[in-house]
Amino acid sequence: MQSNPIASVIISTYNQPNWLDLVLHSYNFQSRNDFEIIIADDGSDERTKIVIDSFRAKTELNIIHVWQEDDGFQKTKILNKAIVASNTDYLIFTDGDCIARKDFVETHLNLRRTKYALSGGYFKLDASVSNKISKEVIQKQECFDKEWLLAQGQTKSFKFNKLTKSKTKARLLNTLTPTKATFDGMNVSCYKQDILAVNGFDERMQYGAEDREVGERMMNNGIKFLQIRYSAICVHLYHDRPYKNEEILQKNNAIRKETKRLKSYYTDFGINKKKH
Helix, strand or coil, X not given: CCCCCCEEEEEEECCCHHHXXXXXXXHHHCCCCCEEEEEEECCCCHHHHHHHHHHHHHCCCEEEEEECCCCCCCHHHHHHHHHHHCCCCEEEEEECCEEECCCHHXXXXXXXXXXXXXXXXXXXXXXXXXXXXXXXXXXXXXXHCHHHXXXXXXXXXXXXXXXXXXXXXXXXXXXXXXXXXXCCCCEEEEEHHHHHCCCCCCCCCCCXXXXXXXXXXXXXXXXXXXXXXXXXXXXXXXXXXXXXXXXXXXXXXXXXXXXXHXXXXXXXXXXXXXXX
């Protein structure tokens, strides 16, 4: 096992063992390996544990599995537990359906700056192409190759630029993109102290912009967000979102409005609970 990791890759997951198996595989080919992996598991069944144990047996990386009982979509709670379980001062957040290009961790580490968070993006794979991704495809890095993806039937679009290998082009597109740099949980990194300073994720929030809200509090606390969506590359495996709920979205929006209105940077519903 590697000693003294300098970053923690926090991967959130819930009952997608096949996707998680592929995602974990992508971290065996990173251009640097001085990081640990923390799996933030929002109540998956035994199949996910089997995938994690199997990967742990085959890798030199330190793997920490943080699990909680299944109680509906409680991603904010498990992410807070994962932050507490991390052993480094730099955190990279991603999802269990996002396969990382081999320079993913290195890019986040090379671009990190104090008082900044790094905002990445993802390239969304079509459903039919997602089902053609195998461990061999990941090892050969074919799932990040435009020609290979087109040959598998991926829809043509401008978004293929998100897979650029040119650092110069990536820097230019990061500057030109109209997309705001925000806290998007599938590809974002920050110093641990900066997310602890705002008390982590607001645990009242369920699916829908729960990651944006923690970023907004970090911004209120003086952290700037840097756009790296064309530099830190991952591809997103297709899946449905059965947990979308209009009532919860409205509740989340109300919390975000309050955060903006009060310019608040701290939540009483985060890692440290206020005694009421």
